[in-house]
Amino acid sequence: MPVVMDAVRIxxxxxxxxxxxxxxxxGIEELALVGIRTRGVxxxxxxxxxxxxxxxxxxxxxxxxxxxxxxxxxxxxxxxQPLVRRTEIPFSIDDxxxxxxxxxxxxxxxxxxxxxxxxxxxRPKAIQLVVLVDRGHRELPIKADYVGKxxxxxxxxxxxVRLSEIDGxxxxxxxxx
Amino acid sequence: MKKDLLxxxxxxxxxxxxxxxxxxxxxxxxxxxxxxxxxxxxxxxxNLFFEPSTRTRTSFEIAEKRLSADTLNIAVATSxxxxxxxxxxxxxxIEAMAPDMIVLRHASSGxxxxxxxxxxxxxxxxxxGMHEHPTQALLDAxxxxxxxxxxxxxxVAIVGDLLHSRVLRSNVQLLTRLGADVCLSGPxxxxxxxxxxxxxxxxxxxxxxxxxxxxxxxxxxxxERMQGAFFPSLREYFTVFGMTAERVRRAKPDVIIxxxxxxxxxxxxxxxxxxxxxxxxxEQVANGVAxxxxxxxxxxxxxxxx
Numbered sequence: 001m002p003v004v005m006d007a008v009r010i011x012x013x014x015x016x017x018x019x020x021x022x023x024x025x026x027g028i029e030e031l032a033l034v035g036i037r038t039r040g041v042x043x044x045x046x047x048x049x050x051x052x053x054x055x056x057x058x059x060x061x062x063x064x065x066x067x068x069x070x071x072x073x074x075x076x077x078x079x080x081q082p083l084v085r086r087t088e089i090p091f092s093i094d095d096x097x098x099x100x101x102x103x104x105x106x107x108x109x110x111x112x113x114x115x116x117x118x119x120x121x122x123r124p125k126a127i128q129l130v131v132l133v134d135r136g137h138r139e140l141p142i143k144a145d146y147v148g149k150x151x152x153x154x155x156x157x158x159x160x161v162r163l164s165e166i167d168g169x170x171x172x173x174x175x176x177x
Numbered sequence: 178m179k180k181d182l183l184x185x186x187x188x189x190x191x192x193x194x195x196x197x198x199x200x201x202x203x204x205x206x207x208x209x210x211x212x213x214x215x216x217x218x219x220x221x222x223x224n225l226f227f228e229p230s231t232r233t234r235t236s237f238e239i240a241e242k243r244l245s246a247d248t249l250n251i252a253v254a255t256s257x258x259x260x261x262x263x264x265x266x267x268x269x270x271i272e273a274m275a276p277d278m279i280v281l282r283h284a285s286s287g288x289x290x291x292x293x294x295x296x297x298x299x300x301x302x303x304x305x306g307m308h309e310h311p312t313q314a315l316l317d318a319x320x321x322x323x324x325x326x327x328x329x330x331x332x333v334a335i336v337g338d339l340l341h342s343r344v345l346r347s348n349v350q351l352l353t354r355l356g357a358d359v360c361l362s363g364p365x366x367x368x369x370x371x372x373x374x375x376x377x378x379x380x381x382x383x384x385x386x387x388x389x390x391x392x393x394x395x396x397x398x399x400x401e402r403m404q405g406a407f408f409p410s411l412r413e414y415f416t417v418f419g420m421t422a423e424r425v426r427r428a429k430p431d432v433i434i435x436x437x438x439x440x441x442x443x444x445x446x447x448x449x450x451x452x453x454x455x456x457x458x459x460e461q462v463a464n465g466v467a468x469x470x471x472x473x474x475x476x477x478x479x480x481x482x483x
Contacts, residue, residue, distance in 0.1 A: 065202065068214040068244075074477060080178065081478035083195075084202040084471075120211045 004151060007170035010132070013148040014043070017130060018050035020146055025097060028055055030125065032096045034062040036114050037085055039103035042165040043132055047101065062089035064100075069113035087117070094122040099146075103161040105131040108142035133172055135159050178475050181293040181300040184309045185350035192475075193351065197319050199471035200464070206243055207466060217246035217477060221276040224250045225267070226303070227258065227283045232438050232462060233303050233313070237280050240469035246277075268292050278476065281305070286343075299476050307341050307402065313437050314347035316468040318355065320461050321392055324433050329356035334386045334428070336418060337396030337445045340367040341403065344437045345396055349375050362386035363396075363418060366407040383418050390428040395420050395436040395446050411444050420446045425455060433457045 005013070025031055028051070035044030041063050048059045067073075067084045100114055111129060118127060132148040137155060153159060153174060160173045179187050188196070206214055222241045226234050234250065241248040251271070253259070258267060264283065271279065278299040281289050286306035293300040304310040322328055333352055339345050339361055349372070352359050359377040361368070368379055380386040387393055398414065408414045425432060434446075434455045442448045451458060 068206075068216040068474075073216060074220075081475050084199050084474065086202045086205050088205070116215070120213070121209060 001173055001175045003171050003173050005133075005149060005172035007164075010148075010170045010172070013132065014046050015050055017146045017148060018047055018054055021047070021099065021130070022051060022054050024145075028057050028059070030096050031057075031099060032060045032062065032091060032093065033099045033101055034064050034089065034093075034114075034118065036100065036102040036110060037063060037065045039161050039163055039166060040064075040101045042163045043103060043130075044099075044101040045165075047099070047130065060091045062091065063087060064089070064114055064117055066110060066113040066117050069117045071109055071113065089121055092122060093118065093124045095125050098124045098127045099130050100127055101130045103132050103163075104159050105129070105134045105142075105144050105147075106137055106159075108138045108140035111142050112140050132161060133159055178478070180476075181289070181302075182311055182472055182476060183289045183293055183300065183302045185311050185314055185347050185354070187311075190354055193315070193318070193355065196315055196468065196471045196475060197322060199475060200315075200319050200467040203243075203470035203474070204464070204467035206470070207463075212243055213245060214243065215245050216474060217241070217244040220246045220278070220477060221274075222246045222248050222278045222280065222473070223271055223276045223298075224248060224280045224303075225271065225282070226251065227253045227264075227281075227288075228304065230282055230303070232465065233282065233310075236462070236465040237301075237303060237312075237469050240466050240473055243466070244470055244473055246473070264288060265291070265295065268296055272296050272298060278473070301472065301476065304343055306343065307346070308343050309347045309350075310343040310437075311347050311351075312465070312469055312472055313344050314351040315472070316461055316465040317344075317348055317394065317435060317437070318351055319464050319468050320435065320457055321433070323460075323464070324457065325391055328352065331357045331391040332389055332429075333357050333359045333392040333394060334362065334383075334390040335359065335394045335396065336362045336383055336386060336420065338367050338398045338407075339363040339372070339396065340369055340407070341399040342396045348394065349377055353377065360386045360390075364408050364414070383420075383424060384427060387424055387428045390432055393420065393425070393428055393432055393434050395434065395440075397437070397439065398441055398444050411441075415444055415447075419444065420450050422447065422449055422453065425450055425453075435461055438462070 033044040035041035048061045065085045065087045067082050128145040130146040131144045133151050134147045135151045135153040158175045162171050276298050280301045280303045282303040283305050286308035289302040289305045353376040361379045362383045436458045
């Protein structure tokens with residue numbers, strides 16, 4: 001199956017996004033990153049480090065688990081519930097510019113859930129969306145502000161993002177299912 | 178998970194850990210400014226309490242509300258039970274209004290099993306007579322794990338009215354399942370026959386039972402369930418079995434003291450121990466909400482009855 005991004009490409013892409021974030025957000029003091037579990041979390045941490053290198057500021061970084069906000073919970077009464085893990089946002093999001101980070105943007109349903117979850121924590125000044133890969137096929141009116149790579153896919157394919165923190169190596173692969 | 182949570186025996190070891198891990202995530206919701214998630218929106222949960230309760234009923238209700246379920250409480254004092262309605266009739270009438278879950282507390286052991294057989298709603302046992310109180314044991318395990326980082330291999334002393342205690346029966350099942358070394362102590366008149374077969378030791382002397390304990394769990398003297406004289410006087414009971422600071426010193430230096438509440442101060446536990454540095458009694462109450470949120474969430478996805 002084709003590997004569409006390797007480790008070098010992913011690193012370059014994240015550095016580029018970090019630069020775009022710094023360029024577009026004057027007054028970086030009010031920025032904060034929130035990674036969506038699972039693979040949005042290491043991406044958010046890498047972006048925080050990259051922004052720190054460019055700008056010298058330490059950007060607060062949080063973790064969001066959107067399971068309890070999913071719109072498909074309880075729709076299929078049979079079968080075990082999805083695993084819920086901790087949300088950790090150790091700072092106030094009020095009046096912050098929140099950069100919401102995920103690995104793949106697809107239907108947009110995860111982001112819808114994440115927006116609801118985030119807003120339960122307060123009233124940010126703005127929320128922007130960062131994704132490593134946008135594979136299309138949106139089912140909701142959601143658009144990313146920063147995209148690592150636009151990847152045209154068919155519905156029968158799946159996009160697998162692997163990150164060294166979780167999977168032992170960095171790559172993005174398209175799989176036929 | 179099965180449809181109902183009636184007893185600890187309904188849960189596999191993996192399911193117990195799944196509940197405890199899910200409760201870790203649920204606890205964070207209680208620390209937010211808006212303590213609510215939309216997860217159980219549109220689900221109706223009936224809290225049907227045939228026995229008095231402050232902690233358990235409040236805890237379930239807060240857990241249900243934090244998950245956005247619609248909840249209603251039926252206390253026996255204000256219900257048609259006083260007019261002579263049977264448990265089954267009460268349950269069938271509630272069932273006719275199609276709730277998703279019923280949280281039941283009842284004075285008769287097995288009441289929850291009876292309802293589980295006839296109700297489509299998921300049944301959660303919130304204490305049935307002298308049988309079980311599974312969510313209490315789960316929140317106890319959660320509290321122990323939080324302090325000790327493990328349950329396997331811990332020495333747990335459970336002291337008090339062993340005979341009438343559903344908390345004991347659930348805890349013995351759960352703690353031995355997870356590999357703790359459980360030792361019981363109480364008046365010989367209050368030791369359930371054959372309890373050793375559950376893989377626990379029974380010692381008459383509290384002083385011996387607490388030696389080297391990582392956890393001391395006190396049980397309430399349940400005077401409302403006692404039929405007959407089990408010990409001469411409350412004062413004598415305290416002298417022989419009460420948890421005093423002196424007895425606590427025989428345990429490990431980092432021992433934690435637990436009590437499921439309500440406490441009889443000066444009967445099973447001295448006030449300075451209940452309020453002392455080793456006591457985690459109020460943490461148990463706080464953790465109860467997170468553990469019950471986890472149970473409600475996980476059961477809501479369990480398969481329905483055929």
